[in-house]
Amino acid sequence: xxxxxxxLLVGGVQLxxxxxxxxxxxxxxxxxxxxxxMGVERGFASTIYGAHQYDPLMITAAPALSWGDEAIDILxxxxxxxxxxxxxxxxxxxxxxxxxxxVDGGVLLYDSSSGPVPTDDLESRGVRVFPIPxxxxxQRDLKKEVVKxxxxxxxxxxxxxxxxxxxxxxxxxxxxxxxxxxxxVDLNLxxxxxxxxxxxxxxxxxxxxxxxxxxxxxxxxxxxxxxxxNEALSIAAIQAGVRFYAGYPITPASSILExxxxxxxxxxxxxxxxxxxxxxxxxxxxxxxxGVLSMVGTSGPxxxxxxxxxxxxxxxxxxxxxxxxxxxxxxTGMPTKAEQGDLFLVTTxxxxxxxxxxxxxxxxxxxxxxxxxxxxxxDVYQCPVFFLTDLNLSEGRMTLPEATFRAGPRAVQRFLATxxxxxxxxxxxxxxxxxxxxxxxxxxxxxxxxxxxxTEHDEFGFVTTDPPKRVAMMDKRMRKxxxxxxxxARPPQVHGIPGRGPILVGWGATKPALLEAQRxxxxxxxxxxxxxxTHLWPFPTHLAKPLLEAGGPVVVVEHNYLGQFADxxxxxxxxPTRRVLKYNGRPLYPSEVVRAVHEVxxxxxxxxxxxxxxxxxxxxxxxx
Amino acid sequence: xxxxxxxxxxxxxxxxxxxxxxxxxxxxxxxNALKAALTALELTxxxxxxxxxxxxxxxxxxxxxxxxFYGTHGGALAYALGAKMANPELTxxxxxxxxxxxxxxxxxFVHTCRRDPDVTLVIMDNGVYGLTKGQDSPSAGLxxxxxxxxxxxxxxxxPVKLALASGATFIAQSFSGDPKHATEVxxxxxxxxxxxxxxxxxxxxxxxxxxxxxxxxxxxEPVPADxxxxxxxxxxxxxxxxxxxxxxxxxxxxxxxRPKGDARRLPMWPAELERVDVEPMLAGLR
Ligand code: SF4
Numbered sequence: 001x002x003x004x005x006x007x008l009l010v011g012g013v014q015l016x017x018x019x020x021x022x023x024x025x026x027x028x029x030x031x032x033x034x035x036x037x038m039g040v041e042r043g044f045a046s047t048i049y050g051a052h053q054y055d056p057l058m059i060t061a062a063p064a065l066s067w068g069d070e071a072i073d074i075l076x077x078x079x080x081x082x083x084x085x086x087x088x089x090x091x092x093x094x095x096x097x098x099x100x101x102x103v104d105g106g107v108l109l110y111d112s113s114s115g116p117v118p119t120d121d122l123e124s125r126g127v128r129v130f131p132i133p134x135x136x137x138x139q140r141d142l143k144k145e146v147v148k149x150x151x152x153x154x155x156x157x158x159x160x161x162x163x164x165x166x167x168x169x170x171x172x173x174x175x176x177x178x179x180x181x182x183x184x185v186d187l188n189l190x191x192x193x194x195x196x197x198x199x200x201x202x203x204x205x206x207x208x209x210x211x212x213x214x215x216x217x218x219x220x221x222x223x224x225x226x227x228x229x230n231e232a233l234s235i236a237a238i239q240a241g242v243r244f245y246a247g248y249p250i251t252p253a254s255s256i257l258e259x260x261x262x263x264x265x266x267x268x269x270x271x272x273x274x275x276x277x278x279x280x281x282x283x284x285x286x287x288x289x290x291g292v293l294s295m296v297g298t299s300g301p302x303x304x305x306x307x308x309x310x311x312x313x314x315x316x317x318x319x320x321x322x323x324x325x326x327x328x329x330x331x332t333g334m335p336t337k338a339e340q341g342d343l344f345l346v347t348t349x350x351x352x353x354x355x356x357x358x359x360x361x362x363x364x365x366x367x368x369x370x371x372x373x374x375x376x377x378x379d380v381y382q383c384p385v386f387f388l389t390d391l392n393l394s395e396g397r398m399t400l401p402e403a404t405f406r407a408g409p410r411a412v413q414r415f416l417a418t419x420x421x422x423x424x425x426x427x428x429x430x431x432x433x434x435x436x437x438x439x440x441x442x443x444x445x446x447x448x449x450x451x452x453x454x455t456e457h458d459e460f461g462f463v464t465t466d467p468p469k470r471v472a473m474m475d476k477r478m479r480k481x482x483x484x485x486x487x488x489a490r491p492p493q494v495h496g497i498p499g500r501g502p503i504l505v506g507w508g509a510t511k512p513a514l515l516e517a518q519r520x521x522x523x524x525x526x527x528x529x530x531x532x533x534t535h536l537w538p539f540p541t542h543l544a545k546p547l548l549e550a551g552g553p554v555v556v557v558e559h560n561y562l563g564q565f566a567d568x569x570x571x572x573x574x575x576p577t578r579r580v581l582k583y584n585g586r587p588l589y590p591s592e593v594v595r596a597v598h599e600v601x602x603x604x605x606x607x608x609x610x611x612x613x614x615x616x617x618x619x620x621x622x623x624x
Numbered sequence: 625x626x627x628x629x630x631x632x633x634x635x636x637x638x639x640x641x642x643x644x645x646x647x648x649x650x651x652x653x654x655x656n657a658l659k660a661a662l663t664a665l666e667l668t669x670x671x672x673x674x675x676x677x678x679x680x681x682x683x684x685x686x687x688x689x690x691x692x693f694y695g696t697h698g699g700a701l702a703y704a705l706g707a708k709m710a711n712p713e714l715t716x717x718x719x720x721x722x723x724x725x726x727x728x729x730x731x732x733f734v735h736t737c738r739r740d741p742d743v744t745l746v747i748m749d750n751g752v753y754g755l756t757k758g759q760d761s762p763s764a765g766l767x768x769x770x771x772x773x774x775x776x777x778x779x780x781x782x783p784v785k786l787a788l789a790s791g792a793t794f795i796a797q798s799f800s801g802d803p804k805h806a807t808e809v810x811x812x813x814x815x816x817x818x819x820x821x822x823x824x825x826x827x828x829x830x831x832x833x834x835x836x837x838x839x840x841x842x843x844x845e846p847v848p849a850d851x852x853x854x855x856x857x858x859x860x861x862x863x864x865x866x867x868x869x870x871x872x873x874x875x876x877x878x879x880x881x882r883p884k885g886d887a888r889r890l891p892m893w894p895a896e897l898e899r900v901d902v903e904p905m906l907a908g909l910r
């Protein structure tokens with residue numbers, strides 16, 4: 001019997017079948033019951049309705065190290081009719097795509113409303129199969145089709161022997177539907193009961209006493225939330241003091257805008273949905289120019305449109321936090337798939353040279369903890385600060401303790417010049433200073449005016465092309481980055497002891513997969529070190545180089561084609577890098593990393609490209 | 625203004641002899657009118673934010689006192705929007721020209737009209753891109769009978785009509801040949817609680833040899849005293865009537881403020897940012 005340790009995958013037709021309704025219910029209820037849920041692999045399509053959607057959840061008793069491999073323990077298939085790709089095989093889309101990843105002895109639940117699916121091959125591997133006519137029950141018996149999800153949830157809970165007294169489900173349903181009256185709650189509970197009954201019947205018929213997997217509530221766990229990266233970073237931003245947010249609808253950054261619209265006004269702030277990407281960032285720069293801590297969020301295509309304003313933020317020395325929730329490019333690319341293809345864009349995008357800082361959180365928790373740094377650094381260095389997440393971090397969700405958010409960021413310290421500071425000498429917005437940081441006075445402060453200028457300017461902000469003044473001003477701006485490297489750059493996180501074996505280098509959301517790969521390599525006797533960067537730019541050469549020169553091949557693992565971060569490392573540290581690259585839209589699986597490390601260490605591979613030759617099912621073509 | 629009689633609006637500004645506009649440029653009159661209007665409104669430079677567009681006209685922000693922000697071509701209104709939303713206590717004035725506002729920045733023009741922030745926009749309208757040596761702007765072709773429209777040279781785009789169609793709540797025109805009247809219009813525009821568009825005919829003496837001071841003098845005509853400024857219907861009628869007679873209305877064409885709540889400056893000082901109750905944000909995540 002496996003207790004509180006399993007990977008669950010729910011699949012179905014997007015929007016119609018309610019895939020994310022089920023995983024949302026499961027994620028919340030398990031979190032409330034003291035379990036840990038990690039749902040950071042996101043398998044949804046960029047069209048709203050009709051494409052295949054799948055949502056894997058890693059469920060564990062203690063926080064999971066990673067989302068695991070493709071192998072799944074429990075598969076739930078929600079479609080009840082023919083897949084246009086395979087019309088002769090109704091109800092099978094999820095099964096066709098994912099059942100081959102079911103472990104021997106795993107469990108399959110599927111909607112059998114329009115007839116059974118042949119599953120002999122699976123059963124011969126010990127997979128226990130539960131055909132549940134969920135839609136039929138909902139439609140025919142309960143006269144309400146939408147409750148088919150709850151029929152399935154009830155069935156799932158029953159076979160995992162979880163929430164037997166229905167208390168958890170009842171509580172969630174009451175919170176969700178209580179306003180609409182008890183009848184709706186009762187109907188949903190009845191739906192769950194019907195699902196349970198079907199499972200019980202199958203168990204009886206097959207003579208099974210259990211399915212080999214069970215979930216058990218962990219009593220006495222501290223209060224926890226089931227939270228996504230966009231939500232986590234938004235909370236941190238508000239706590240840090242951000243009071244103006246602007247965005248334009250774009251996957252996967254839209255939920256930041258929605259969160260900010262819902263919550264910022266409560267704290268006296270405003271959230272603006274721009275008429276386009278450019279209006280968003282320009283309005284945020286305008287707000288920031290008045291002294292309000294400001295932030296924008298977007299994804300690659302939106303950031304490409306904002307590039308012109310990066311230069312404005314840089315040369316006018318106007319602070320701005322820019323969240324780039326990366327998705328697969330170029331152009332529209334794969335809107336609902338994660339990638340790490342924007343590093344070059346954020347480190348060098350735009351004409352001319354500007355001071356800029358790039359941070360990248362590696363987990364949902366770090367989306368929270370690192371955001372304080374982003375807000376603070378933008379304000380201190382008066383420059384754009386990029387916060388690079390990706391689709392899985394942004395839209396994925398996991399269980400985290402509430403205490404994290406309660407103990408979390410305090411509002412950043414402000415360094416704005418006051419009336420008293422500017423009394424006397426004529427105020428110069430761009431005063432020459434040793435550290436490059438000029439005292440910032442914001443419009444409205446009595447006693448002086450600020451001339452903020454995107455044309456090259458003198459100390460007072462007036463236009464100049466005088467060579468010595470230009471050089472002095474350029475040097476002053478760029479000097480801020482030297483100051484940053486001295487005072488605020490952070491070394492990479494080091495797991496293990498560099499020099500004993502391969503050094504796995506990563507940034508962003510790959511960390512869990514790298515740590516899991518490191519553990520597996522360790523079990524094989526290969527001592528790998530994981531060196532994971534959060535502060536990417538300006539590249540902290542002085543902190544990174546000694547680690548990367550410790551010996552052992554430097555294997556940079558990234559979600560892009562070129563190995564963008566590997567290039568950065570080579571350029572700054574002058575150490576050769578090996579590259580493990582994956583850009584097929586799927587997250588990195590620990591087993592792939594292990595294999596790639598073997599390719600590098602045993603076979604001398606310089607570059608390993610993952611995910612192309614795998615027997616991956618062709619996805620429904622989508623566009624947005 | 626006699627040399628030496630410096631007002632507060634002449635401090636912290638590029639000295640007059642260093643102003644880089646061609647002698648006779650219409651923008652000088654706008655500069656004078658702006659100073660006169662700000663003086664009449666009893667504002668101080670500290671509470672004013674001038675947002676410059678790109679073009680000859682945008683330089684104006686450096687030619688008088690006041691806080692200023694200068695960004696990209698076409699962006700002035702969006703910066704102004706954000707600044708005003710963040711700090712409603714500031715008097716925010718966007719100073720741009722026809723190319724900046726009606727070509728590269730037309731998206732912002734249309735949507736700022738819809739949003740109606742309490743911002744004043746002065747378009748220094750001269751029909752050309754002066755700064756890049758005289759290319760056509762969207763308002764090129766004004767009043768030219770032998771202008772043959774084509775894809776390359778489309779007809780004149782009227783900012784007054786565009787503003788009215790887009791929902792602006794204050795629309796006026798003025799002429800640099802009559803700075804006294806322009807001052808009066810500017811005073812009303814800044815006083816207006818909402819987005820105020822002032823299209824000032826500001827001749828480019830170097831590159832627009834058609835729409836000259838004389839040409840404008842012959843074509844501008846005051847909005848009649850009995851015009852109902854609060855009526856959009858009356859505004860459309862007035863526009864059509866002037867068009868038929870090949871005249872350009874100067875004065876307030878439309879003024880109809882929307883009801884507005886009190887906007888407050890967004891929190892930004894440490895004392896205002898403390899004590900964020902995280903509970904409401906966590907409530908939906910359990
Ligand atoms: S080119 Fe035209 S618009 Fe520019 S300064 Fe000269 S006269 Fe004025």
